[in-house]
Amino acid sequence: MNKTFLVALREYMENIRTKTFWIGIISMPVILVIASIVPILLEKAKDVRKYAVIDESGWLLQAVEEKAAMRDMGKIFAETRHRFRKQDGSLDELAGVLQRVAPVLNDLERPQMEAAARWVYEEAAETAAEEEGGTDLKPLPENTKSKLAAHRTELRQWYSELGAEEANQISSDLDRARFERISLEGPREEIREKYNQMINEEKLFAYFIINENPVETSEGCSYVSNNLTDRDLRQWFGGIASGIIRSQRLDQKNIDSEVARWIQSPLNFKEMKVSKTGDEAEVETKDKIYQMAPVAFVYLLFLSIMIVVSMLLNNTVEEKSNRIIEVLLSSISPIQLMAGKILGIGAMSLTMVGTWVIFFVGIILGLPLMFGAMPDLGLGQIASDPVFLVSFVLYFLLGYLFYSAIIVAIGSVCNSLKEAQNMMTPVTLILIVPIITMMTVAKDPNGLIAKILTYIPPFTPFVMMNRAAGHPHILEYILSTILLGVSTWAAFWAAAKVFRIGVLMTGKPPRPKEILRWLRTSPGSIPVRKES
Amino acid sequence: MNEAIVIENVTKRFGDVVAVNDLSLRVPKGCIYGFLGPNGAGKTTTIRMIMSIFYPDEGTITVLGNPDAERIKDRLGYLPEEKGLYKKMKLGEIVAYFGRLKGMDKQTSKSRAENLLKQYNLGEWIDKKCEALSKGMSQKVQILGTIVHDPELVILDEPFSGLDPVNVEIMREVILQMKREGRTVIFSTHIMEQAEQICDFIFLINKGVKVLDGTLAQVKAGHQRGILLDYDGDLAFLKSNHGIQRINDSGKQAEIFLNEGVDPQQILARLVNNVVIRRFDLREPSLHEIFIRAVGGISDE
Structure with a gap:
């Protein structure tokens, strides 16, 4: 055998017998797996953010909470349907009311979960959706509607009492599992002082102040927190509130939501490329x-x-x-x-x-x-x-x-x-x-x-x-x-x-x-x- | 073709330093040839040129009838002065690996390596890693690695250094065995007694220049005879004696050289009165003396 090859063979055999080699071979996939799993785990391990809201408008907080509840309910329905289909007993861990609606949800398709959740909170959901137009909500069959309507009060009641911990067990994805609102009664300035104190004592993560007429102006609205890096809460609450305010404004000026959508839509350039034969083709x-x-x-x-x-x-x-x-x-x-x-x-x-x-x-x-x-x-x-x-x-x-x-x-x-x-x-x-x-x-x-x-x-x-x-x-x-x-x-x-x-x-x-x-x-x- | 190695007018320079100067030497086949010289004399350079690790600047070297040692490396065995092993390799593997590098096939090298290790009492160590070996043992393994492929010519650079007497004995036996099998052995050393005991031929180099070469007898012939003395006592009194040319005194043994015309009997008589004599031997000078004279530039005349 060629001597060069002999030397090569010896080097190869000696090196693959070292620990370094095996650590090297294993470390890459391990690092990759860790890098993709750890952020998820960290997200899950995150504390529940406690927040408070001083609402001077008198209606916005409630609207936001309803919207948030609707979003959560959609996810809860999806999870319920998923567990019902798996038939591995995990459904039994859910609340009784969910177990009862599970067969109803089973008859629906996955994208209809959101519509079902909407139906739980807004009787006029479908008409609203039609008004907004272009929403990808799939309409619910009439019999499903009536079946769901029978559980409506119970579901709302159950969600309003749902704690963060319990929510986390259903799905860590729920807003309820991440953010928990607390509230104090009393005159405005007094509560505000208390909230400030709680933030300093780290009992409260942040609080929002909503002005008297948020549809008119943002003046007087604020977000108070000592943590300036974690913006999740602000984005979540602010996002929902903005959506509500936007549709209120449209209503006020009698602007069709379809028109608003059209005005806001950007000019989209479709990505194309020229193939070898000179034809244009879509970029995939x-x-x-x-x-x-x-x-x-x-x-x-x-x-x-x-x-x-x-x-x-x-x-x-x-x-x-x-x-x-x-x-x-x-x-x-x-x-x-x-x-x-x-x-x-x-x-x-x-x-x-x-x-x-x-x-x-x-x-x-x-x-x-x-x-x-x-x-x-x-x-x-x-x-x-x-x-x-x-x-x-x-x-x-x-x-x-x-x-x-x-x-x-x-x-x-x-x-x-x-x-x-x-x-x-x-x-x-x-x-x-x-x-x-x-x-x-x-x-x-x-x-x-x-x-x-x-x-x-x-x-x-x-x-x-x-x-x-x-x-x-x-x-x-x-x-x-x-x-x-x-x-x-x-x-x-x-x-x-x-x-x-x-x-x-x-x-x-x-x-x-x-x-x-x-x-x-x-x-x-x-x-x-x-x-x- | 009776010469294993023919070196003709070889010169090797490292910059301004002449490491080997116009060297000519013939090493007959089947003998044990000792390369002697002080440290830095050019022994290792000469050996490296024979192994074609270095090339001479001038002159030619013919090894086993071939002017290019590169092509007959498989027929040579070489143990360098600085020896090493792969720490992570097992004894059996490394000896077999050396064999394979010399062109042996897998099976032969493996069985030959195992036989050799067993023969030299390393049988239990075949599956141990080299890092576990003591210095003497690893030197033994290195020597086995040198001879695993039954080379025709073996060159050992300082093979005895670092060995205890038992291992020196084993090493000597290896060398003699190779001679019995008709192989040629060259080894370098600066310990004269070792060379004197087993060498057929001797080559003495100093500062890159050949001082002398030939059979042990030839080398010693023509040199003044000396007295080998084993004694107890103090020889200081002799040093001022006008009849004495030189004394190499080791404490218990001494080699005494007399001026011309001085009768050894006279010296014996003086010694008897002063020290206890255990041996008094008038004989050819030791290699040690020849070495010192050659290197120290002391002439016999």
């Missing part, structure tokens, strides 16, 4: 993914190079300080040793990155399957574009080899990891450039910056992958690949020379000038270092 989600996929590959290449950087550096420096290098050099040539290392560690990093990719693709394909839908992400389209695919594989491998050669050379002249890391700094800085310019290049794939960066070899693989969505000319592909290929060959040639001298050298790492001198020396000679 998969087109956007097609545009984003290159960015993912740029990150992937960056990531795998970063993994390899630490592994290769560690490995080379360790082998050198281990003194095993000379034993190896008595059996194989420095070039074979270097190539074996790069191959072995590269294969290991590909294994790691490959596992992640399989994991991600599995999630992307698997999650929709779990929810029953199967969106066409256009992955097939990417996979079936030969230029896309072949160029990516080529750029990825060449880019990897190019940087590996440089890293191995650096590792070979250093005696400790610390030295090696210092010498790596310029390489790291170079590696950051394609990441910084990534958005610029993605926005203008055939622009001047993108074109210039394409022909700077250390950036070529990143930038060309990045530009793929812009379909660069085939000549650019060929030219940049040839340039990158030649540069990689040159990097290998130089690295081999440095490696050959570096691995047997002790003492402080050479300066760049010295290394340049090494490149000119004949193989097997050891240039002497001039101590400064």
Whole structure:
């Protein structure tokens, strides 16, 4: 068997037996899962926000509460219907009144839940909906209406007594589970002082003051709180109140809500693209993914190079300080040793990155399957574009080899990891450039910056992958690949020379000038270092 | 082809320093050849050139009849002065790995590695990692890694350093066994006694220049004979004696060289009166003395 391959095999086997490798392989999915789950958990763990309202208008608070109750009721109905259909006994945990309406809700479709909730609170709901026009509320069948109407009072009563904790058990999504209103009786100024005091004692999160005539003006309306970062409560309450005020204003001026809607609607530009055949086509989600996929590959290449950087550096420096290098050099040539290392560690990093990719693709394909839908992400389209695919594989491998050669050379002249890391700094800085310019290049794939960066070899693989969505000319592909290929060959040639001298050298790492001198020396000679 | 190695007029410079200067040397097949010299004399550089880790600036080196050692690396075994193992590899694996790097196939290298380890009392350690080894043990493993592929020519750079007497004995046995099997062994050392005990040939280098080479007998011939003395007492009184040229005094043993024309009997008589003599042996000079004379620039005349 080829000796280079033997070295590669040994490196590969040794590295996949390390803890670092397995931690690396597992950490990525774990971090991803944690990053997506923790915010949800944090949201759930959030305390119930207690708020108060001083309503001088006398009607707005009630309207807001009714609207909020309606919104919650829609969600509660949906949950009730869901549990009824699951038939796993979870329905029994809900209140009796919900259990009784459950069969009625079961006959409805999912989008009708909101209409049903509306019907519970507003007898004139349907007419109102018709007046507003264009609402996507689906009308309820007459028999459902009468069945629901029988439970109307009971449902309203039950909701008005629903506590935050109980609401949370039905669904953490309910407004009732997040915000709880408290109220004090008494003259306005007195309550206000009490509320202020409660805020200072952190018994109250915030309170609203509504002026006498909110339809007329916002003057005198305020939101008082000491927490200025959490705006959820303000947005929630303010949003509902604004909606009510808006429709009141329209009524006052006798403006048809349909007209209002039309006036407010923005001018929408439909996104189109020109296909290869010159036809116009609508832009779909998969087109956007097609545009984003290159960015993912740029990150992937960056990531795998970063993994390899630490592994290769560690490995080379360790082998050198281990003194095993000379034993190896008595059996194989420095070039074979270097190539074996790069191959072995590269294969290991590909294994790691490959596992992640399989994991991600599995999630992307698997999650929709779990929810029953199967969106066409256009992955097939990417996979079936030969230029896309072949160029990516080529750029990825060449880019990897190019940087590996440089890293191995650096590792070979250093005696400790610390030295090696210092010498790596310029390489790291170079590696950051394609990441910084990534958005610029993605926005203008055939622009001047993108074109210039394409022909700077250390950036070529990143930038060309990045530009793929812009379909660069085939000549650019060929030219940049040839340039990158030649540069990689040159990097290998130089690295081999440095490696050959570096691995047997002790003492402080050479300066760049010295290394340049090494490149000119004949193989097997050891240039002497001039101590400064 | 009776020479394992032929070195002809080889010079190697590191910048302004001449590490090896116009060196010529022939190493016959099937012998044990000792490369001697003080630290920094050029032993390791010479060895590295033989292994084609360095290339000479001038001159040629022919190893096993081949001018390019790169191509016959599989037939050579090399134990460098600075030795190391992969800490995380198991003993059996690493010895087999060295074998495979020398072109052995998977099965052969594995069984040969296991046999060797068992033979040298490391059988229980086959599945242990190298990081668990003591220094002496790991040196043993390294030597086994050097000879696992039955090389025709073995070069050992300072093989005895760091070994306890038991392991030195084992090491010596390994070397002698290889000679019995017809292999050529070169080893370097700066401890003369070791070389004197097992070498057929000796090559002495100092400051990059060959001082002498040849069989042990040839090297010693022509040198002034000396007295080997084992004693108890104090030899200080002798040092002022005009008949004495030099004394290498180790405390319990001394090597005494007399001026020309001085009768050893006279010295013996003086010694008898002053110290307890356990041995008095008039013989060829030790390698140690030859070494000191050559390196220290003291001539016999």
